[in-house]
Amino acid sequence: MTGAALTGPLERAHLVGIGGAGMSGIARILLARGNTVSGSDAKEARAFLTLRAQGARVAVGQSAANLDLLPGGPTAVVVSTAIKESNPELVEARRRGLPVLHRSQALAELMAGHRVACIAGTHGKTSTTSMLTVALQHCRLDPSFAIGGDLNESGANAHHGTGGVFVAEADESDGSFLAFSPAVAVVTNVEADHLDHHGTVEAYVSVFDAFLDRIEPGGALVACADDPGAAALAERAAARGVRVRRYGRLATGAGDATLLGYRPVDGGGLATVVLAGQEFELGVAVPGEHMAGNALAALLAGLELGAPLAGLGEGIAAFGGVRRRFEFKGTAAGVRVYDDYAHHPTEVDAQLRAVRPAAQGGRVLVVFQPHMYSRTATFATEFGTALGLADEVVVLDVFGAREEPLPGVSGALVADAVALPAERVHYEPGFDKVPALVAGLAAAGDLVLTMGAGDVTMLGPEVLAALERRETA
Structure with missing residues (x-):
């Protein structure tokens, strides 16, 4: 069952840096599924009020003693790439011989049993993930989701849904998205970034090629035809036998979403789109042609997940944005x-x-x-x-x-x-x-x-x- 509490390492989880966008989202879903959660962060965070109300035991400041916040202690400790080996809670976890999971590994555990859509790319991940989530909600599919920002509609960055779909923002900055196995992978763009971790542009690009190998058999890649990096990735994916659907002004394939035009309207925009030979207008409530592109990515991903075109379009038009995105x-x-x-x-x-x-x-x-x-x-x-x-x-x-x-x-x-x-x-x-x-x-x-x-x-x-x-x- 997709809604059951997790057994094994995450039965009682302690999250180091629980106030961050990614970690607080994992905590929300674990709590909603009936698992026991504790965590800490260096300072008070916006997420703490909700997490405490859901039953998490959260400490401000980090020390080895925080691993005793839960009766019996945690069965695993979850960390992100930002947590240094010298962190006192990580040091204590290793001393006790506790399993230490990266944030992406914990999220992958939560995805088990779901049909997964992962949204990756140098830019636009949060907005595209959010649009897809709201569009699927509008279709009454109630997806689980984990996003790097708070939806304006719900004020939440994560949710345990009753449906069989899980939508997640997939982070390439440290290569951790290679923990996931999506049925639908979206790549909005591939442009040099996070060279502090990857070292070279070539290494950064190659991690997206590795991401292609994580797509489930029979799954699909949704890629932006207008971005040179994503377009090149799509060509390499097709050569490997991965089914590819493209979007943008340069998308011309039978299953693609072609952007014929875009014009600003009332603080948002109106995109003219051709899909499967049908021309229609897609309203986007947030401004900018780049947001219209994100909307097309969400539209194609939603179709791959089995949602109806009309409902997806209505949901995208109603999307109210994400905290800290204009x-x-x-x-x-x-x-x-x-x-x-x-x-x-x-x-x-x-x-x-x-x-x-x-x-x-x-x-x-x-x-x-x-x-x-x-x-x-x-x-x-x-x-x-x-x-x-x-x-x-x-x-x-x-x-x-x-x-x-x-x-x-x-x-x-x-x-x-x-x-x-x-x-x-x-x-x-x-x-x-x-x-x-x-x-x-x-x-x-x-x-x-x-x-x-x-x-x-x-x-x-x-x-x-x-x-x-x-x-x-």
């Missing part, structure tokens, strides 16, 4: 403030192109926080080019995430590369001065976008407060 934060002094997770040059470029129509003639002001020193060093020039699509740019210092600082690498590298006049580019390493700076730059009718994968998301409310203070001064 998420509206509020309006003050006539200035609209949004937040976005884009942290790769291609993502920044695509989002700023999508934002321009939404600005409705006003200026676009971006507050950008580079994410990881290695990515900043590799792509500083490309970030500068993409940010040049804005009207005014504020660059923060690098959010290091799991990395130690690199000599000579800071946000200044990105600021210096922005293709705008110098007076429209501002480098502010810290947060303190940014809200007042942005409030001073923005005028009524402008759109402000905080952008990056780090803690830049906290600035949106502060910018709104600064704008309100300016208005009442």
